[in-house]
Amino acid sequence: MQLAELQRNWNEFGRTDPLWSVLTDARFKDNKWDPVAFFKTGEQEVESVLAGLTALGVTMPRRRALDFGCAVGRLTQALCRHFERCDGVDIAPSMIDLAREYDQFPSRCHYHLNEADDLALFPDNTFDFIYSRLVLQHMEPRYSKKYIAEFVRVLAPGGVAFFQIPAGPPAPGQEPPREWALPEAGFRASIEIDNMPATLEAGSPHDLQVRVTNSSPVAWPRGQHSSGRDVIVLGNHWLLADGKPFTPDDGRTALTDGLRPSETAYVPLRVIAPTAPGSYLLELDMVQEGVSWFAPKGSRTCRIKVDVCKGAGAQPVETAPVMEMYGVPQQDVLGVVEAAGGQIVAVLDDHSAEPLLSYQYVVTKTKAQQKPAPAPAGRVAAAPSGIPDGGNPEADEALLLLNGLAQHAALQARVSEALAKRLLGIERLVRETHELVNHVGAGVPTGGRFAVYQGNNLALTRILNRYSMYVDTTDVSIGPHLITHGQWEPWITSLFTRLLRPGMTAVDIGANFGYYTILAGFAVGATGRVYALEADPRNYEVLQLNLTVNGLLDIVQSRQCAVLDAKKRVELRRNPTLLGCHSLFAGEQGSARNVSVEALPLDEIIPGSVDFMKIDAEGSEPFIFDGMRNVLERSPQVKIIMEFNVPVLKLAGVDPASFLRKIHDHHFTVSIIPREGDLEPLNEQKLLDGPLYDLLLIRK
Known part of the structure; x- marks a missing residue:
């Protein structure tokens, strides 16, 4: 062009x-x-x-x-x-x-x-x-x-x-790993449209009935995979008459029921005609969300020629604009x-x-x-x-x-001893460079996992065999689990990813290094939004690094602040080795490690509605609820995963039973998230006996 x-x-x-x-x-x-x-x-x-x-x-x-x-x-x-x-x-x-x-x-x-x-x-x-x-x-x-x-x-x-x-x-092999991806043979579909008119009015919507047949030898799953996205989806593109892209992604409809080989389903799909009159091609294809469209895997799309005419009151357009890539x-x-x-x-x-x-x-x-x-x-x-x-x-x-x-191990071939000496020039940095090369080349022998020391108390590892993540090496609470196992709180991780879907708005209060923020960012995708809130300056620094290395800066809005019931300055009591346990209430008051941080109510941070929250705030949870009344009022379907820590609540001067009543007053049904098995109905006495439980709150 x-x-x-x-x-x-x-x-x-x-x-x-x-x-x-x-x-x-x-x-x-x-x-x-x-x-x-x-x-x-x-x-x-x-x-x-x-x-x-x-x-x-x-x-x-x-x-x-x-x-x-x-x-x-x-x-x-x-x-x-x-x-x-x-x-x-x-x-x-x-x-x-x-x-x-x-x-x-x-x-x-x-x-x-x-x-x-x-x-x-x-x-x-x-x-x-x-x-x-x-x-x-x-x-x-x-x-x-x-x-x-x-x-x-x-x-x-x-x-x-x-x-x-x-x-x-x-390139082959470069696609990001997706453990839920269909095998190559599964990306085959036959698509037919029963009610497509030859002419549409510019900018007008039209509801199609589309026959989709699984022409592969592989059954398409129903429902959702572990990331919470729709498994198989019908989508459409508008192309110019010569086949060049015009509207790359017009509409999508999830195939909610699975299809076995040779089975057919009728799928509704709303398409919006281009606003500029002219001749177009409407192209329909299937897509496995988060993995691939079917066409690049060899499946045939459905293409139909459509003439778009000028609608009543429409302004004439000389030629349709094209957004090529x-x-x-x-x-x-x-x-x-x-x-x-x-x-x-x-x-x-x-x-x-x-x-x-x-x-x-x-x-x-x-x-x-x-x-x-x-x-x-x-x-x-x-x-x-x-x-x-x-x-x-x-x-x-x-x-x-x-x-x-x-x-990657390719660094080993590029950073030789001579180059390291020429670049760094001093023995201390030469030794650290050799350590880095050894880590990159061989990794840390922990069952196929790796960790690369970066300097400045930072190590780079991979979580869920998918995403890069930095951790602070001085932490002995979360960091060791991420390095050795590639995940944190698997019982929470599984539920967390099932609840999130593309386009959602999610809030991570107490984001720490960003483990759940990363998962949320990839789950909600480019059409969603994540708010990541972390009070500790060092944890926030690592969080920013993780957003950058994972390419999530355009999806995640982060802020260094505590979340409470009002705007104020508060003392954050920092745990020297458990970097996931900083608190406004537990710990040594007046310690030189502590820092003064800004606190804000969630109502001043979130302008609209919210679909999902994760709250892990070491005793601040009751005050967070007091400061998000407007958010809750705007969010009738919100789901919340939160920690209920009886000893820390008492340190904060909160009666745990009163806090539980406050949760019920906001019309939440409460379930206990066990480490194994299905969600458990709330047993109030068990919860109040403590010491700590993870809860799922769902609006009635």
Whole structure:
């Protein structure tokens, strides 16, 4: 696609549905985005990205920032809250006009129409921070590569560029492991539509009756798998007449009952006709949520030609805009950055372009450029060069942290003893590098699991054989279980993942290092939202690192605070070795380890309704309930997993029986979550005798 065509498409999106074209959530299509909520997502995204970079040890001056592909200024305005000046660049005149209309920082936000394939409107070394997300993926590689090189050129020494771009479809074996995935032979379906008219009115809905037959030799399961997502789903796409994508994901309906081989089910599906008149192809396919569409596995889709006519009162559209997707292989991105004089310091997973593999790249530029060490393929950070030989301890420590992001054995072939000595220059760091190489190459011999020491009391491990996770090595409560077993509280984990579904809003109060936050982020997906709240500064730092390395910064909104019944400052009593047991009530008052933290009621944090909560707050639970009355009123279907710790409640000055009555007053049915077996009906005397039980609360 030429730049002129790209400009025409996005200019049309700016005229017809600008906010949805930026954040393509099906719930807000056809101008249903509330602008206040839309721009709030930009603030949350920028805050999460900057916090994640800080957790990685990556900082930059806060003078001038660039938002590349700014559209209506969602991120430009958000960046202005953190930088003295922000420039937004876009190819579409309609988007630039809207950005100026929405702008709340006219003296510090500057918007530029850029129709060129470079950034010649800016001189070298201009920006301290460059951010681009969901933009480069819509350009042919010949353009996106040139823009990436331009990012490095206009980046000031000491600055940071953070951009996202897909690498392309997953290669065989690269798909993330899914223990619930169908075998390859199971991805076969026959799809037929009984009631599809040849013509639809632009923008109109139409309810289809679709016959779906399992044409594979494998039975499709019913209900939900362990992550809480629908197992098999019918979905549709709209394509242009030439087969190019137009609306990648229009609607989905879950196949709630399982299908044995050769069985047929009738599945209702609502489709929304494109808003622009013209000829289209309606394509239907099956998808196993969290795994794959059927078509890439060899199954045939159902395609029907549909003419879309102008509806009553509809505005004429010259040509339908197209939202195409392109990828650039990871090694090509690394090569472009290196050739331009930049340095990759982190390559992070990204989930915004699925089913394409996608990555977020963190790039820096130093005054004295040196050739950086090549990065291994996959989720790897390249080793930075140009670090002083012991002259800058903070830079040396950052080097250890960034090197630690390299999880794969490929690092062993790249970090030789000579290279380690040349980079680090002192014996202490040479020894630590050899320890890192040994860990990466062999892992820790714990039944096939591994842990990699990162420095700064951090170890990197893998949970549930799926997700990367950092833990604090000084912790003896949660961390050892995550390293040796890959999970925490399996009886809670199983129920937790069953209760969450895509699109839900979840709250994790007492998020700790982020174990349950990670599970929630992947369960609710890009259409959902997770709020992660953690009071302890160190735990919050590790939490941010885990959100970054798992690519969840756009799904999870995190905040360092305690949750109580009112806004105030409180003393957090920190346990020196049990980092999951910090409390406002248990522990030594006035200890030098303790910290003063902000406390907020949940009603001031959560603006809307909530589907699910996990509360583990070491005695603060009654006060949390007092501070979330409005949230509960807005959330009639909310489910809560929480700890009921009788001794700690008494330390907090709370009568456990009174707290239980308060729970019932909010119309919750209470069940006890046993370590083995099914949920148990509440036995009040057993609960009040303590000492500690895990509870599931479900609204009556």
